[in-house]
Amino acid sequence: MYVAVKGGEAAIDNAHRLLAEVRRGDPAVPDLSVAQIREQMALLVDRVMAEGSLNDPDLAALALKQARGDVVEAVFLVRAFRTTLPRFGASEPLDTGRMTLRRRISATFKDLPGGQVLGPTFDYTHRLVDFALAADGETEPAAEAAPREDAALTPRVTDLLGRDGLIEPSPPDDGAPPGDITREPVDFPCDRATRLQALARGDEGFILALGYSTQRGYGRTHPFVGEVRVGTVAVEFVPEELGFPVPLGTVQVTECQMVNQFHGSRSVPPQFTRGYGLVFGQGERKAMAMALVDRALRAAELGEPLASPAQDQEFVLAHCDSLQATGFVEHLKLPHYVDFQAELELVRRMRAGFEDRREAAE
């Protein structure tokens, strides 16, 4: 006799208990504090904030702890929390030209007002495993460079190029509030502000691969890093009742201005064009890849032939979100036996038909 399978409720409870136990790992090893994650896994925390669209290092660190270090799962926790937060309004646009720089690199000019600031970077480290870290080695304090006299003056490279008309002007502010992909469904084709929002919270791996593909000829954009800058900027908000901006605090962001060659078209003279990337925290790889993809997605606007995935906004925007992607890929784990039964019956029927026809032919 067959007894129907039961016990979903108990199985789920047990699985949750087991997960909690595995998350903690060996209890003989000290528990990680949220502060430790925030301070020592800072780039991971930054990525969770960027893709989670929420600037809250402690929450991102806690999410990473709860998610056992799984980035997408941590992003998920942050997003699901974010969606329940009440909204008071939108901040004023960040003025990254008034950023307190931590790092600032231009590949297009050897020196420029405000200077090149190498800052904390892996760029010129030799990737040799440092076993001293395993032995609880402490690091030497870094030498602070004397600040340059022009350090307060850090105009964006694109602004400098813009003065000579060599780069397309930034589109004028038409005063219309930008859309919000978390409050309105995306309607294709969508404008650049909407695309940038989607890219900013898009999966770093996916954006990276797409950006890379443009460098290999799939939607080539001839990029130069005009500038990558990392630092803190003030966030300001205009309360209705006051009518003037009040500072809310500062956020750390990474901004990339990509400068792309453009041969011009019938209506536009040859000039450089822009690709833009901005993410929370220090996320240079993401900001740069985002700038490449942003520029590639402007192909239609600039009259360039559309032939590559990175130029296709429906393709890019519909697939760049790690939560949507992971959810739908992983949902294949859910039971599908009802549909499978329907397919099973069809395949059996079609195979029988196939055999009948073959026998008839012999």
Added chain:
Amino acid sequence: MSEMRGPESPYNFAYLDEGTKRMIRRALLKAVAVPGYQVPFASREMPMPYGWGTGGVQVTAAILGRSDVLKVIDQGADDTTNAVSIRRFFAKTAGVATTTRTADATVIQTRHRIPETALTEAQTLVYQVPIPEPLRFLEPRETETRQLHALGEYGLMHVKLYEDISRHGHIATTYAYPVEVAGRYVMDPSPTPKFDNPKMDDCPALQLFGAGRERRIYAVPPYTRVRSLDFEDHPFRVQRFDCPCGLCGAEGVYLDEMLLDDTGRRMFICSDTDHCEERRAAGHVGTEGA
């Protein structure tokens, strides 16, 4: 603010904030007014993954009231893990009564099945939908499919079905079988087996569809014509099972195939677990039941 943060729970009744509920409710009203048309809505991140019923969950959260009695099924069963998870979510966030009995429910959220027990005017069926666009696998671009719906141009779909016939002698779509609603929009019924399609036609219950990841809501009002696409010489036909349910002996219901051992022994039992239990409680016994 008080509406969003009660003292005992950090979350609102049925999880969603009131602004989100209003947005979904407006989408639902338009969906009902234009049967089968996919209304775009600003789907929210939910505390369960996209692809796991977030669309259905948002629709349920937007309609649910304190006096509702909720049933959740996945593959026809109340006891499948995701059905349990969603039912618990609402028991926890809305405190509503839940049931496994189809007849006792006022709201039924489903994935992949329509209950065997006939639905009533007092009930609302909420479908979880993965890919709401019936033309998506024929035309991947939203800008194109939107235009096709606007024009009522469904030739692509008929060509696809007819290609099946010329290749296989019959239509080779067994689930998510496309339907025409109220003589206008072609609609994806969600991945229910086509066996369930006839239940959608002229149904006394309101049928609501939510696709969270794809951000679409659509609806079939009660007593609305839902026609499975077919051809005069190849009329729509549902699957038939050769044997009754092994546990309750039911015929004319959808069955799951269970593998019993590694020699290929198998049996067929009701996919709708509530229907099967009700029948067995009423004394019906199948060949493998006791």
Added chain:
Amino acid sequence: MLRPGFRDPVHDAQGVFRAVLDALARPGTVQPLATRLDPPAPLTPELAAIALALTDRDTPVWLDSALAARAEVAAYLRFHTGAPLTGDPARAAFALVREAGRCPPLSAFAPGTPAYPDTATTLVLALDTLEAGGGLRLTGPGIRGAADLALAPMPPGWPGALGDNRAGFPLGVDSLLTAPGRVAGLPRSTAVEG
């Protein structure tokens, strides 16, 4: 002083929505609509309840001249919903009509677009009476066979205008009809005969 809104914002709004959903899903039926509201005249409790339940800063609202003439009505709606008021019926997501007998033609409101028929206006009318049976004969989605609905006063041009509205399907205006303690729906999908 500003009159209060829903006593229980979560559950009152849910109750109003479900009544409206049932009304629109089952044209010809008259659904009870309990409001517990006392809005400033000439706004009726039913119009107020539907506005409070469904409108917010994402939905431009149009008021007919009877409602627009009273500043207290606009102040009440603005405070409780945050919805922007518009003077252009063709831009309205919701249009509130206190004097149904002087309702503008349906063609004055937004019918939606072929690609986005959901962007059509929802018209909310205050009537004196609303009864199942007699009056208009309704057929279409949501209706088992046919249903009858009697309403008064009849907006100008109705029921002929409803026929024109139906002929434009899937474009068209959706109407919610209210009377004291009740609501009925006339979605654009409903065919109406006088």
